[in-house]
Amino acid sequence: MSRTRVAFQGARGAFSEQASKQILAGRELSFEPCEKFFEAFELLRDGTVDYAVIPVENTLHGSVHENYDHLLNYRPEILAETHVRIVHNLIGRPEASRSQITRAISHPVALAQCLDFFRRNPGISAETHYDTGGSVKTVMDGDDPSLGAVASAAAAEYYGAKIIETSIEDDPENFTRFFLLGRESSPAESGDARKTSLVFITKNVSGALFKCMSAFALRDINLTKIESRPLKGRPFEYCFYVDILASPREENCANAMAHLAEVTEFLAVLGSYEPASVPGGN
Amino acid sequence: MSRTRVAFQGARGAFSEQASKQILAGRELSFEPCEKFFEAFELLRDGTVDYAVIPVENTLHGSVHENYDHLLNYRPEILAETHVRIVHNLIGRPEASRSQITRAISHPVALAQCLDFFRRNPGISAETHYDTGGSVKTVMDGDDPSLGAVASAAAAEYYGAKIIETSIEDDPENFTRFFLLGRESSPAESGDARKTSLVFITKNVSGALFKCMSAFALRDINLTKIESRPLKGRPFEYCFYVDILASPREENCANAMAHLAEVTEFLAVLGSYEPASVPGGN
Numbered sequence: 030m031s032r033t034r035v036a037f038q039g040a041r042g043a044f045s046e047q048a049s050k051q052i053l054a055g056r057e058l059s060f061e062p063c064e065k066f067f068e069a070f071e072l073l074r075d076g077t078v079d080y081a082v083i084p085v086e087n088t089l090h091g092s093v094h095e096n097y098d099h100l101l102n103y104r105p106e107i108l109a110e111t112h113v114r115i116v117h118n119l120i121g122r123p124e125a126s127r128s129q130i131t132r133a134i135s136h137p138v139a140l141a142q143c144l145d146f147f148r149r150n151p152g153i154s155a156e157t158h159y160d161t162g163g164s165v166k167t168v169m170d171g172d173d174p175s176l177g178a179v180a181s182a183a184a185a186e187y188y189g190a191k192i193i194e195t196s197i198e199d200d201p202e203n204f205t206r207f208f209l210l211g212r213e214s215s216p217a218e219s220g221d222a223r224k225t226s227l228v229f230i231t232k233n234v235s236g237a238l239f240k241c242m243s244a245f246a247l248r249d250i251n252l253t254k255i256e257s258r259p260l261k262g263r264p265f266e267y268c269f270y271v272d273i274l275a276s277p278r279e280e281n282c283a284n285a286m287a288h289l290a291e292v293t294e295f296l297a298v299l300g301s302y303e304p305a306s307v308p309g310g311n
Numbered sequence: 312m313s314r315t316r317v318a319f320q321g322a323r324g325a326f327s328e329q330a331s332k333q334i335l336a337g338r339e340l341s342f343e344p345c346e347k348f349f350e351a352f353e354l355l356r357d358g359t360v361d362y363a364v365i366p367v368e369n370t371l372h373g374s375v376h377e378n379y380d381h382l383l384n385y386r387p388e389i390l391a392e393t394h395v396r397i398v399h400n401l402i403g404r405p406e407a408s409r410s411q412i413t414r415a416i417s418h419p420v421a422l423a424q425c426l427d428f429f430r431r432n433p434g435i436s437a438e439t440h441y442d443t444g445g446s447v448k449t450v451m452d453g454d455d456p457s458l459g460a461v462a463s464a465a466a467a468e469y470y471g472a473k474i475i476e477t478s479i480e481d482d483p484e485n486f487t488r489f490f491l492l493g494r495e496s497s498p499a500e501s502g503d504a505r506k507t508s509l510v511f512i513t514k515n516v517s518g519a520l521f522k523c524m525s526a527f528a529l530r531d532i533n534l535t536k537i538e539s540r541p542l543k544g545r546p547f548e549y550c551f552y553v554d555i556l557a558s559p560r561e562e563n564c565a566n567a568m569a570h571l572a573e574v575t576e577f578l579a580v581l582g583s584y585e586p587a588s589v590p591g592g593n
Contacts, residue, residue, distance in 0.1 A: 088546040091539075094373050112546075157439060202544050238537065239521075239528035246521035253547070255520065255539055257373075262484050264370040264394075265535070265589050307547050 032059040034078040036069040039136075042162035042184030044113055048207035049082040052111040064159060066095055070103040073210055081105065081210040087115070088204045090138050092256050097270050100228070100299055101258075105210040107226050107300025112307070115203040117143055119153075119194040120165050120185045125174040127193050134158040134167060135179035143179055146197040153177070165190050206305070220303035223276050224253070227286075230260065230268045230295040237292065238269065244288035250275045253304075268295070276301045314341040316360040318351040321418075324444035324466030326395055330489035331364040334393040346441060348377055352385040355492055363387065363492040369397070370486045372420050374538050378490075379552050382510070382581055383540075387492040389508050389582025394589070397485040399425055401435075401476040402447050402467045407456040409475050416440040416449060417461035425461055428479040435459070447472050488587070502585030505558050506535070509568075512542065512550045512577040519574065520551065526570035532557045535586075550577070558583045 033056045037045035040062050049058060061078050063069045073081040083099075086092045100107075117139055121130055132154050133140075133147075140147070140155040147155050158164040164178035169188045177193065178184075185192050231237035245252060254272040259265075275282035277298060290296050315338045319327035322344050331340060343360050345351045355363040365381075368374045382389075399421055403412055414436050415422075415429075422429070422437040429437050440446040446460035451470045459475065460466075467474050513519035527534060536554040541547075557564035559580060572578050 086541070088541050089543055091376050091541050200543055202546055204546050206547075235531065235533060236528045238534060239524045242521045242524060246518045249517065251517060252520060254549070255537070257537055257539075259368070259370050259373050261371060261482060264484055264486050265488075267536070 032057045033080065034059050034061060036061040036063055036072040036078040036081045038063050038066045038069050038083065039160040040163035040166050040184075042165060042181060042187035043160055044115060044181055044205060045082050045084060045207065046162070047181065047183055048084070048111055048113045048205070049080075051113060052082060052109055052207065052209045053080070066093075067099055067103075070099045070105065070210075073105055073212065074103055076212075079211070080108070082207055083210060084205045084207050086206045086254075087138065087142075088202060089142055089200055094256075094258060097256055097258055100226075100270070101268070101297075104297070104299075106213050107208050107302055108211045109209040109220075109302045110224070110305045111207050111209070112204045112305045113207060115142065115198060115205055116181065116196050117161075117179050117198040118182055118185060118192045119146075119177055119197050120168065120180055120190045121177045121193045122168060122172075122174050123189065123191045125177070125191065125193065129174045130177040130193065131175045132156055133177040133179050134164040136161045136164070139179050142198050142200070142203060145199045155179075162187070222278075222301040222303055224272060224274055224304040225276055225282070225301040226270065226272050226299040228268055228270045228295075228297050228299060229289065229293040232292055232294050234292075240292045241269070241289055244285045244292070245273055245275075248281050248285045250282060250285055270299075274304065314339045315362065316341050316343060318343040318345055318354040318360040318363045320345050320348045320351050320365065321442040322445035322448050322466075324447060324463060324469035325442055326397060326463055326487060327364050327366060327489065328444070329463065329465055330366070330393055330395045330487070331362075333395060334364060334391055334489065334491045335362070348375075349381055349385075352381045352387065352492075355387055355494065356385055358494075361493070362390070364489055365492060366487045366489050368488045368536075369420065369424075370484060371424055371482055376538075376540060379538055379540055382552075383550070383579075386579070386581075388495050389490050389584055390493045391491040391502075391584045392506070392587045393489050393491070394486045394587050395489060397424065397480060397487055398463065398478050399443075399461050399480040400464055400467060400474045401428075401479050402450065402460045402462055402472045403458075403475045404450060404454075404456050405471065405473045407459070407473065407475065411456045412459040412475065413457045414438055415459040415461050416446040418443045418446070421461050424480045424482070424485060427481045437461075444469070504560075504583040504585055506554060506556055506586040507558055507564070507583040508552065508554050508581040510550055510552050510577075510579050510581060511571065511575040514574055514576050516574075522574045523551070523571055526567045526574065527555055527557075530563050530567045532564060532567055556586065
């Protein structure tokens with residue numbers, strides 16, 4: 030059986046690798062780690078990989094807006110979503126002790142999720158790095174015991190580093206939502222594809238966004254997310270990314286889409302997929 | 312006459328300083344540059360400064376989401392808005408020549424706005440720094456002619472550095488919107504305060520956001536912006552920041568606010584102010 034090739038942003042051990050294993054459980058995977066998000070989209074477009082797995086939002090930090098822009102520009106097909114619980118750890122070289130660490134490197138989103146830890150530990154300065162997993166690699170490639178990283182336990186294990194303090198994130202309700210992206214010709218994932226992501230640009234009329242949302246509200250279709258992004262070259266105008274709990278294969282939703290097309294100047298379906306369970310919940 | 316004290320994020324010469332001069336034209340200003348955005352909010356809250364000037368969105372990069380979170384947490388009063396045209400320059404030490412520059416440091420947003428320049432110039436690597444103005448300061452504090460910065464002409468002038476290439480931004484339609492923030496007791500800015508920013512959390516009912524927006528749409532009040540941010544501790548729930556072209560001092564808008572209060576679990580007005588003109592246009 031040939032391996033399934035998956036591109037993601039970050040070095041080995043990144044949370045995106047964990048998401049890939051979760052979303053493609055049971056398959057034998059080979060990974061193409063990319064330094065930048067757009068590279069993962071390009072490897073997918075060019076056929077170098079079968080899938081890309083990218084984060085789209087974190088429950089503390091908000092959306093990964095760059096990836097929304099890439100969804101529109103590269104137009105992959107969203108095949109599935111998953112939620113990964115984010116646990117950050119202070120990680121050091123195997124010989125390092127807690128008191129030696131004076132700098133901790135990681136992706137800015139990870140650092141922003143450990144603000145309380147850095148406030149409580151003013152002797153450790155937070156410094157940005159391109160990736161969580163990559164920050165552990167950098168620590169292990171060097172020989173400086175005062176340099177630490179903030180990353181997953183999987184990254185510590187992958188690079189043979191030591192977990193110095195576990196679960197240093199501010200908030201345990203810390204989840205990241207990932208998309209599995211394929212090409213249009215990719216085989217559809219199994220499951221009940223009753224959630225749909227779409228993007229549109231409103232017509233330049235009064236109450237435009239309200240009219241767009243009425244296409245769903247009038248048909249009792251729930252929105253689970255709305256995200257706005259600026260339109261380049263049109264200052265202070267926006268496109269909107271919306272997730273709905275419906276599939277265009279259902280008549281009610283198909284009618285909503287036809288209605289939405291009337292009140293938008295651009296409309297595209299990015300994919301339909303089975304909704305991941307919302308973790309925790311009250 | 313005592314100087315008006317203004318806090319902003321960034322070093323001297325940052326675009327926020329330019330915005331401060333634009334929005335408080337005619338006053339004698341003294342500046343409190345801050346490394347982090349939250350520090351500017353704290354200086355304002357504590358009474359150390361009279362105002363804070365902070366960016367909230369850029370027409371290419373999108374919203375400065377962190378500052379939306381701070382608007383909710385620190386609850387300053389939005390007194391005015393302004394738009395600043397962003398022109399980025401490659402800046403070096405006075406003795407540096409174009410061919411010597413191999414690294415250019417700047418704020419990640421600035422670097423993201425010059426992607427074409429860095430693609431055309433693969434011999435110059437982009438590296439993140441906490442601030443545009445501060446990157447020029449770093450270049451001038453050192454003695455490395457191969458280190459450049461990406462920043463405003465004002466920053467080059469302030470630090471005595473040399474502009475090596477001007478206007479290296481990808482897109483000339485590049486504007487940043489700034490808020491002038493004061494305390495509740497701050498004297499209102501003059502002008503026609505007919506734009507209002509507010510934040511709300513919807514009730515957990517079906518079609519909740521649509522119902523909120525209907526409060527405005529049914530009264531012909533235009534939305535100019537909607538932004539969603541995650542609610543901490545409530546995974547995949549959001550609060551919404553909305554700008555409307557209306558003032559709660561008008562009866563129609565006051566009615567809309569009363570209607571909105573019925574369908575929200577939290578609602579706050581962040582400020583009313585005179586709308587800045589939209590630059591350029593079509």
